Amino acid sequence: MKGSLVVVGFFVLGCLLGWSGSLPAFILENDITMYVLYLLMFQVGLSIGSDKKLKDILGSIRPKLLLVPLATIIGTLTASAFVGLFISKWSVFDCLAVGSGFAYYSLSSILITQLKEASLGMQMATELGTIALIANIIREILALLGAPLFAKYFGRLAPICAGGATTMDTTLPIITRYSGKDLVFVSIFHGIIVDFTVPFFVSFFCSL
Amino acid sequence: MFTVIGIMFGGIAVGYLLRKFALLQKMGKTISYTILLLLFLLGISVGANEAIMDNLATLGGQALLIAVAGTAGSVLAAWGVYTLFFKERSRR
Numbered sequence: 411m412k413g414s415l416v417v418v419g420f421f422v423l424g425c426l427l428g429w430s431g432s433l434p435a436f437i438l439e440n441d442i443t444m445y446v447l448y449l450l451m452f453q454v455g456l457s458i459g460s461d462k463k464l465k466d467i468l469g470s471i472r473p474k475l476l477l478v479p480l481a482t483i484i485g486t487l488t489a490s491a492f493v494g495l496f497i498s499k500w501s502v503f504d505c506l507a508v509g510s511g512f513a514y515y516s517l518s519s520i521l522i523t524q525l526k527e528a529s530l531g532m533q534m535a536t537e538l539g540t541i542a543l544i545a546n547i548i549r550e551i552l553a554l555l556g557a558p559l560f561a562k563y564f565g566r567l568a569p570i571c572a573g574g575a576t577t578m579d580t581t582l583p584i585i586t587r588y589s590g591k592d593l594v595f596v597s598i599f600h601g602i603i604v605d606f607t608v609p610f611f612v613s614f615f616c617s618l
Numbered sequence: 619m620f621t622v623i624g625i626m627f628g629g630i631a632v633g634y635l636l637r638k639f640a641l642l643q644k645m646g647k648t649i650s651y652t653i654l655l656l657l658f659l660l661g662i663s664v665g666a667n668e669a670i671m672d673n674l675a676t677l678g679g680q681a682l683l684i685a686v687a688g689t690a691g692s693v694l695a696a697w698g699v700y701t702l703f704f705k706e707r708s709r710r
Contacts, residue, residue, distance in 0.1 A: 417657055420654045420657050420661065421661040424657065424659060425661040425665035425671075426661075426665060427661070428667070429665035429666065433666070442659060443656065443660065443663070446656050448622070448625050449652060450652045450653065450656060451623075451625045452626070452629040453629065453648055453649050454626055454629065454649060455627060455633060456632060456642060456645050457642070457645035457646065457649060459631060459633025460634065460636060460642035460643065477699050478696070481692065481695035481698065482695065484695055485692035485693070485696065486691050489687040489690060489691025489692075490684055490688050490691070492691075493684055496683075497680055499680070505684055512688075516653040516657055517653070520660060523663075533667070536664060536667055537673070539660065540660075540674075541677050542681075543681075544677065544681035545685040546685070548682055553689065560693050564693050564694070565697050565704075565705070567699060567700040568700070570696065571692040571696035609622065609623060610623065613622060
């Protein structure tokens with residue numbers, strides 16, 4: 411939770427600086443963001459490739475466990491597409507791109523802002539990126555606050571699926587508390603798989 | 619789309635080849651710093667954008683709608699998978 415506060419703090423600080431209008435014009439041109447994004451994606455790749463647990467994780471996958479991230483993905487995407495039918499401003503695919511952030515707000519918002527610029531224009535792309543940031547932060551908060559409720563009424567897997575890509579770090583403590591300690595591994599496994607799908611789904615839906 | 623994913627796969631390959639270097643195990647920290655920098659930059663472009671600042675309530679409302687729907691959808695799917703495939707095992 412403290413981590414997400416720092417993240418939101420940096421975003422708000424940027425907002426205030428941009429809003430104050432005291433920044434030189436070259437910072438406002440979006441090219442810097444794109445190169446920093448490339449740098450980020452390269453680092454994400456490095457950390458996956460050099461992970462010593464990668465083999466253990468891949469080796470311990472049992473087909474049945476894949477049902478848990480599958481439920482998260484299908485449930486989220488179906489509901490996002492459904493909502494997309496009712497928001498006239500955005501297409502169903504735009505809403506799917508936002509939904510497929512799976513609470514991974516930092517990466518999904520940045521990817522959407524960059525990838526949608528070509529088709530929607532910078533204005534709309536930044537708006538959709540902002541929606542992605544807020545929506546996925548809200549989802550993490552819902553997962554944290556709703557965990558006891560979800561576990562009680564929808565079974566022990568519900569807090570895990572609600573947490574999306576965050577279930578191996580930020581929401582893991584609350585999940586172990588309400589879903590039970592025996593599901594720690596399922597929760598971590600679920601988080602890694604969903605986390606890994608975020609760049610693929612977001613860029614896929616952005617390209618439609 | 620392909621540039622971003624291609625760069626990530628490039629990183630996976632380099633990371634795998636250089637996995638013996640202890641430095642690479644500390645990538646988590648530099649990733650967090652890069653994310654902070656990116657969100658700071660995103661904040662700047664949002665803050666400098668008058669149309670977004672004027673419509674923050676509308677954008678927030680749409681965001682809330684998508685967030686609640688996505689969470690509800692996955693909770694329902696979790697309930698389905700749990701009742702169909704996992705419940706018996708936990709009773710044992």
